[in-house]
Amino acid sequence: MTDPVPTPRNLSRRTMLRSLMLTAAIVPLAACGAKEDSLTAQANNGDGKNYIAGDGAVQEYEASKRSEPVDITATTYHGTDVDFSKWEGKPVVLNFWYAACAPCRIEAPDLKKLANKFGDKVEFIGVNVRDEAEAAKAFERTFDLPYESIQDTSGDIQLAMTKYVPLQAVPSTLVLDRKGRVRARVIGAADPGTLKSLIDTALTEEL
Structure with missing residues (x-):
């Protein structure tokens, strides 16, 4: 039995799987910068609190x-x-x-x-x-x-x-x-x- 010809739906699922795998691979590398990312996000989120809540x-x-x-x-x-x-x-x-x-x-x-x-x-x-x-x-x-x-x-x-x-x-x-x-x-x-x-x-x- 031959594999079905990829449909747009199948391609979408494969693309999503590849994206998830790529994300999983990147996360460990980015972990060492998580604190900076969090601080940057707080500074740029525009919530009006006017300070960054550091944790020491x-x-x-x-x-x-x-x-x-x-x-x-x-x-x-x-x-x-x-x-x-x-x-x-x-x-x-x-x-x-x-x-x-x-x-x-x-x-x-x-x-x-x-x-x-x-x-x-x-x-x-x-x-x-x-x-x-x-x-x-x-x-x-x-x-x-x-x-x-x-x-x-x-x-x-x-x-x-x-x-x-x-x-x-x-x-x-x-x-x-x-x-x-x-x-x-x-x-x-x-x-x-x-x-x-x-x-x-x-x-x-x-x-």
């Missing part, structure tokens, strides 16, 4: 794959001039936040404790993506933060760092190595134990 996911970068040193010069809400190039030789913790962000308020006490713990060995700096000075300073007073923040309502710093921090992914935290390069990122409220470990590694690793 951590990514570390091998020394050979790190960026050029982060080059930021700015002035904090308190009038302090900031030049990242002058911090070379020590790690930097760069935290993106704004006052009405609930996860930002949750992680603020932990950031305060870590900043106090590491003292002069590590530089902490905030990047506020929404607030004018009054709201930002009120937040800093409420949580008694021992470090200052840069205003980035223009989005210039976020745009410069989109390789590591998707737009509207707040809070997010970057840990820079002693050469000023991004060595780790946390999307979402940072677990204090995890962030401490990332900072410890940045302090002790060989570069």
